[in-house]
Amino acid sequence: GAVVSQHPSRVICKSGTSVKIECRSLDFQATTMFWYRQFPKKSLMLMATSNEGSKATYEQGVEKDKFLINHASLTLSTLTVTSAHPEDSSFYICSARTSLNIQYFGAGTRLSVL
């Protein structure tokens, strides 16, 4: 299967700081990437759809000014959590869509905001 790399795998930050998470498709080009969030014992929840060269589409209830998404190339999308607070602590996972419309996932980033 296709390989998606996500970095960092773990980040601990102070409340009020910003954190950037990178998602890369290593062996294919992805015009569309997705960002999900997973709370303990809960489903993965779609946060936003990231399209290369255009603005991201956010799901209802997700603050676009808090979760900034940039998809500047066909292999890289970034999610920046701005002014992070403890309630933003979660497991963030990206996926990239192949030309066959299959989503492959990164390994996830565990964010802890103190």
Place this chain on the structure above:
Amino acid sequence: QKEVEQDPGPLSVPEGAIVSLNCTYSNSAFQYFMWYRQYSRKGPELLMYTYSSGNKEDGRFTAQVDKSSKYISLFIRDSQPSDSATYLCAMSARGGADGLTFGKGTHLIIQP
């Protein structure tokens, strides 16, 4: 009612048993159905990808979709301890072109 219902388990079975995992859903627009396996603190790994109703087999894994009942299943034959993981069902109307709607995941334990 949640869009996708999945029993979180844990489901514990002895090695070699046939495992049956399933999900129900409410959105009749879903056409594409996937099963992902997720190990602790890792991203989901795609196991099966099916379109509409029917069966699909891949090695020890069989996926079944019954759209009339809005019910999907994943069967694992000759289960191994390495199959111990959380199994997530996911679905969408347009395959991977859309964000996926996931179940909560079933935690499966295969006892040696």
